[in-house]
Amino acid sequence: MTEKEFLASYDPDKYKKPSVTADILIFTINKSSELELLLIKRKEHPFKDKWAIPGGFVGISESVEDAAKRELLEETGIEQGYLEQLYTFSKVDRDPRMRIISVAHFALVPWQLLNFKAGDDAADAKLFKIKMENWELALVAKDGTTLHEKDLTFDHKDIVLMGLKRLSGKLDYSNIAFELLQNKECFTIFELKQIYDAIKGKTSDLGNFRRMFKSRYVSESHVEEINQMSDEFSKKKAQCYRYIG
Amino acid sequence: MTEKEFLASYDPDKYKKPSVTADILIFTINKSSELELLLIKRKEHPFKDKWAIPGGFVGISESVEDAAKRELLEETGIEQGYLEQLYTFSKVDRDPRMRIISVAHFALVPWQLLNFKAGDDAADAKLFKIKMENWELALVAKDGTTLHEKDLTFDHKDIVLMGLKRLSGKLDYSNIAFELLQNKECFTIFELKQIYDAIKGKTSDLGNFRRMFKSRYVSESHVEEINQMSDEFSKKKAQCYRYIG
C-alpha cells in the first residue's frame, strides 16, 4: 500500500472525537489603571445566564489561533491585537454537554479599542475588575455586579488564575506590557508603570521603575525617546517614548 | 427549555471535528551526560519509515494528560515520570491524513528507567543526541543514524525546538532538573551540574554552581544533605544530597 493509497482510504471518523474550542481571556486596563477581564453572560444552556469566558468551537478548516482571532473579533470588534496561547484544558467532565477540550488564550487590548457588545452566544458582556480577597479571586463590574471565583462556570476559574499568573510572570521577561498602552507611539514612563502595577497588584517605586525602564527598554532599543511631552498624567510635562519592538 | 432538556437533546456530532493527539518529547540524559530525545520510526503511513515524536489519539473519555501518560507508558514502560504540557499545535495542514490538532508535551526520564521498545505504531525506537550545528538542529543516534531538522516529519521540528527552549528556560526558575537525576534520594552536586550543562549546551563554572546549588536549593530546603558520600563521579568522595521538593 502506497502512502497515496493509504491516505485515500483513510477514514477520519473511525473513532469518536472530542470537540475543541478556543477560549479567550480578554484583558484590558481601564481609565483608572485597573486590570479588567471581559466576561459574557451565557445566552444558551448549559449554564444559561451565568458569566463565562468568551470562546467558540474550532472549525474543521481553521487553526486554533484563527478561531481565537475570530472570537476576539466577534467579541470586541478588534481586528488584530496581542493574542497568545495559554494552556489546553481537557478534563473529561469539564463541560456537561459533551467532551470538549478547550485551548485557552489570552488577549491584551487597550481599553479605548475595546468596543464590545453581546455576541451571538451572549446575553450580555461586561468588564470585571480583578481583585484578590482572602486569597480568592473576586470579579467586580462597574455596575456593582460581583462574582466570586466559584461563580465562574466550567473550569473557568482555573483558566483565569493561570492567565493572571502567566501575565504577571511575563512582565519580567517580555515586552507584553506595551500591548496594553493606549498609544504605543507616544506614552510616558508613568503610564507604563500603571500597567505593571495593575497586573502585579502592587505599587512599585517610581524612581526605580524609571531606572528599570531606561536600562531594560531604552538602552536595549525596545523603546526610543520622541520629541514630544505629555501632561496627561501629571502637571509637570513628561518625556514621551515610542515602542519599537 | 430547561438545562436538562437542552443537554438531553444536544447532538455532539452536529459539526465536523478535528482529531486531537497527545504528542510527547521524551528527554533523558545518557550515561555520558548528554541530552537525548526519543524518536520512533513510523510503521504506518503517512511518513512511513520516517522518524517522529511518539504520540497517539486522545480518546473520547480521557483527558489529554491521561493520553500523554498512556503514551509515555507504552513507549517507555514508565508508569510515572515528570510530564508537562508544552503547547498545542494546530496548523490546518500539519497532518496529510486529516485535520489533527496536537497537544505537545515533554517528559523527563532518568536514563536507567528508560526501557523503550518499538510500540504498536513504531517500527523502531531510538534515542538521539541533540546538537546545534550552524544554528540548526541535528539529531545523532549512537549507531550513527543522523537526522537533520528538516528530516523530522509533520511540524515536529517546531515542537522539538519549542521543547528545548522551554526546558532550558525552566532550569532557571523551577526544579525540573532534579527529574533527570538517576536517583533523587542520593546525588552529588556534580551530577546535577552535568544535567544543567547538557540542557544549556555549555559548561558552567563548578565552584559557582556549588554556590548556586547551596543558596537556591539547600538554603531553601528543596534539597538536604544526607549522611552518605559518593565516588561515582570522581576519585575524591563527594557529599550526597536528597531532593525534597
Place this chain on the structure above:
DNA sequence: GCAAAAGTGTTCTAGCTACACCCATGC
C-alpha cells in the same frame, strides 16, 4: 502651601561571573 508626578542620586544587598587556590586520589 499642598499634593503628586517628573526626575536624579545614594546606599545596601543579593546574585552571578571570573578567577585563584587548596585537597584527595586514581592513573
Place this chain on the structure above:
DNA sequence: GCATGGGTGTAGCTAGAACACTTTTGC
C-alpha cells in the same frame, strides 16, 4: 606528577529595593 573533581575564598559587576531629595505646577 598530572588531570579531575571536591570544596572554599575573593573581587567585581549588575540589578533591584529602599529612600531621600529637588523641581514643576494645578488646585
